[in-house]
Amino acid sequence: MSKYKSDLSNLDEVFEKIENVPENLITVLQKAQEIYGFLPKDVMYHIGEKLGVKPAKVMGVATFYSQFRLEPMGKYLVMLCGGTACHVSGSEKVAKAVFDYLETESGRTTKDGLFTIEKVACLGCCSLAPVMMINGEAFGNLTPEKAVSILADIRKKEAAE
Ligand code: FES
Structure with missing residues (x-):
């Protein structure tokens, strides 16, 4: 069984358009939030793998900037x-x-x-x-x-x- 729960294929287009380097982490997180409404853990993990950024660093950036949401939006x-x-x-x-x-x-x-x-x-x-x-x-x-x-x-x- 896959360890991922979110539909990660939604991010394919983002990875095609943006150079997959650590410097683009914030941009990719922003795009991911537009797609999912927040940043699910599996999505952050996937982004880290793609851009070559350790999960702890991705999490650190996502929690540091208030623009990022780590939970789904309430009603x-x-x-x-x-x-x-x-x-x-x-x-x-x-x-x-x-x-x-x-x-x-x-x-x-x-x-x-x-x-x-x-x-x-x-x-x-x-x-x-x-x-x-x-x-x-x-x-x-x-x-x-x-x-x-x-x-x-x-x-x-x-x-x-
Ligand atoms: S300070 Fe303008 S609405 Fe609160």
Whole structure:
């Protein structure tokens, strides 16, 4: 049985177009993330083999850069604004409450696969600070309680479906 689970043939085109050298590791990881939505372990291993980069080094690069996602995206992408206007309006407390409630941290997906949380810079609606965006919809004037209750409502709705 193959040790790979992801369909690695999806990467063939990338390897054909890009010179397979260690210097292209980040570019190939970016392309892989576009294809798979995140970087599965077997995909990273395969990329390392192709480019001549040790698995530990591939993993090191993937974990160092926040642009890379190591888990599948949740059904809901929750972007917590940490921009200046939101920061002065209490976004840190909101973020802490959200992380505590979901038992996760920025860049991670909850165990139930429902939420992926990302702390981001200004979301472009500072008059609503502090703001979070869920799948593109902005929720403003947040308090820690309000943010948690919005997420709890989504969970309830999902559980009922
Ligand atoms: S700083 Fe948060 S929306 Fe602009």
